Amino acid sequence: MSAIILDVLPIFILILIGWVIVRSGLMASNVGEALSEFVFKIAVPLLLFRTIAEADFHGASPFRLWIVYFSGVAITWTAGHIAATRLFGRDERIGVLAGVSSAFANNIFIGLPLVERTVGDEGLVALSILLAVHLPVMMVAGTVLMEHAERKIAGKSDRSMVLVLRQIAVNLVRNPLVIGLAAGMAMHLSGLTMPTTVATVVGQIAGIAGPAALISLGMALERYGVSGNLGIASVTSTLKLLLLPGCVWAASHLLGLSPEWTAAIVLTSSVPTGVNAWLIANRFGVGHSLAASTITVTTALGAITVSLWAYFLGA
Numbered sequence: 205m206s207a208i209i210l211d212v213l214p215i216f217i218l219i220l221i222g223w224v225i226v227r228s229g230l231m232a233s234n235v236g237e238a239l240s241e242f243v244f245k246i247a248v249p250l251l252l253f254r255t256i257a258e259a260d261f262h263g264a265s266p267f268r269l270w271i272v273y274f275s276g277v278a279i280t281w282t283a284g285h286i287a288a289t290r291l292f293g294r295d296e297r298i299g300v301l302a303g304v305s306s307a308f309a310n311n312i313f314i315g316l317p318l319v320e321r322t323v324g325d326e327g328l329v330a331l332s333i334l335l336a337v338h339l340p341v342m343m344v345a346g347t348v349l350m351e352h353a354e355r356k357i358a359g360k361s362d363r364s365m366v367l368v369l370r371q372i373a374v375n376l377v378r379n380p381l382v383i384g385l386a387a388g389m390a391m392h393l394s395g396l397t398m399p400t401t402v403a404t405v406v407g408q409i410a411g412i413a414g415p416a417a418l419i420s421l422g423m424a425l426e427r428y429g430v431s432g433n434l435g436i437a438s439v440t441s442t443l444k445l446l447l448l449p450g451c452v453w454a455a456s457h458l459l460g461l462s463p464e465w466t467a468a469i470v471l472t473s474s475v476p477t478g479v480n481a482w483l484i485a486n487r488f489g490v491g492h493s494l495a496a497s498t499i500t501v502t503t504a505l506g507a508i509t510v511s512l513w514a515y516f517l518g519a
Contacts, residue, residue: 208514211322215314216507218415222422236423243420247413248312249384252332254410256388257398259329266333268459273334273469274341276451280443281307281345287439294436296353301491302436304346305481305498306443311338312381313421313479314506315472317414322514327468334469336385339480340376346484354488424479425503428496437497440477444502445509449474453517467517474513476502 225231284306289299309315311331319327376382391398398406430437452473456466481495 208322209511212318212511212514213507215318215321215418215510216503218418219314219422219425219503222419223425224422225419226423226426231423233423233426236420239416240420240424243313243413243417245380247409247416248316249380250406251316251410251413252335252381252384253388253391254403254406255325255328255332256385257391259332259392266336268461269330269333269465269469270337272455272459272461273338273452273473275455276448276473277307277342279451280448283447284440284443287443288436291439292436296356297350297488297490298436298494300346300349300353301481301485301494302440303349304342304484305437305440305477305495307448308342308346308478308481309444309448309473309475310421310478311335311472311475313417314475317418318475318510319468319472320414322471323464323468326464327471330465330468331472332385332388334472335381336389339379339381342480343376343484346480347487350484350488421479421503425500428482428500430497430500433494433497436494437501440494440498441501441505444477444498445474445505449513470517471510471513474506474510476506 222236226233226236281303284302284304285299288294288302289296294302311334315331316328319331397403449470453466453470456470461469477495477498479499482492482499485491485495
């Protein structure tokens with residue numbers, strides 16, 4: 205257990221460092237925003253590009269991995285929605301936000317460095333395969349369900365699904381993560397290799413993706429905090445940290461994923477809630493405090509729960 209803590213604890217110490225930097229006034233929060241933009245637009249896309257370009261998939265099909273992960277997401281999202289609407293009596297929009305907050309793991313800023321550190325290259329391959337569809341699936345589901353909830357409350361008919369999907373598709377095509385994954389897959393399929401100098405530069409930038417992502421996330425946490433809805437936030441946090449990885453682990457064994465792939469997707473499903481929950485809340489102007497509180501609570505407790513999951517998995 206002590207070895208696992210030594211693997212997991214640095215992840216959350218880097219987040220804490222970012223939070224202290226802003227909290228102490230050493231740097232302004234907008235510096236963290238700039239660092240986050242660098243991570244999202246350059247460092248992580250290059251990490252995904254290199255991982256996919258150099259990966260050995262051993263002929264494995266990605267479909268079992270996707271089924272395993274998203275079956276856990278579906279169960280957890282539904283549980284969060286039901287808890288908010290039935291247990292706490294909130295409207296459908298808060299129900300959607302509760303589902304998103306319960307099931308949207310921070311796979312980029314925490315999952316990637318965690319899996320790289322604890323599982324290694326084989327784990328990164330599995331996570332990259334997941335990331336190829338994770339953002340599109342989650343954002344499409346969140347947007348469609350939120351728009352449906354808004355129109356249901358307002359008594360209006362739903363907007364054309366074609367228009368919704370077209371808008372999301374345009375955003376995804378421009379997404380640096382999607383571009384990095386697609387470019388890596390193109391190089392992998394072509395059989396080409398990067399020149400030594402290019403590979404060195406890409407490797408150096410990709411190498412700082414994890415630490416930079418964690419520090420920038422810590423700097424952003426000052427913006428969120430715990431701002432109400434503690435009852436629902438406690439439930440969504442519990443679902444995120446315990447139910448989602450539990451469901452993913454069970455599905456992994458039912459469908460026979462390899463130990464490395466199982467460890468990778470269970471660990472990434474166990475990380476705190478991603479900032480995308482806040483972005484969806486901000487986009488629709490509802491549920492800000494619930495999303496913010498869930499992000500903060502899961503991040504605060506994540507070092508303990510992730511360590512327990514890593515111990516359980518023998519990672």
